[in-house]
Amino acid sequence: MITCGANGNVVVQNGAESFDLSSSDDYSNLVLKLTSPDEREHFPAELFEVDKGLTGDERAKAERYSEFFSDFINRRAAKLEEIDVPTFEQREASIRAFIERLRRENDR
DSSP, X not given: OEEEOTTSOEEEEETTEXXXXXXXXXXXXXXXXXTOOOTTOOOOGXXXXXXXXXXXXXXXXXXXXXXXXXXXXXXXXXXXXXXXXXXXXXXXXXXXXXXXXXXXXXXX
């Protein structure tokens, strides 16, 4: 959920995780998480919902962030679907199969 802190700063809350976007460290951590190339990294739709209790300028600011982040996450998901790259699990299975073939050949 996107809300505002006591001093009007935008905060993205993800369960127990919280990212204060006025803090460069928190902002960087959120951007790194959102731009992860790991296809297993998913973001729930409610992550970028605007806090219903916000009003006025705080609500407007939170809505702009919500729109930006939601658009980015949708584009990321579309790009990950377009890429014809095996998933992590598929790559891992392929490597394990290759190792097993090498072991069998070595045992001969």
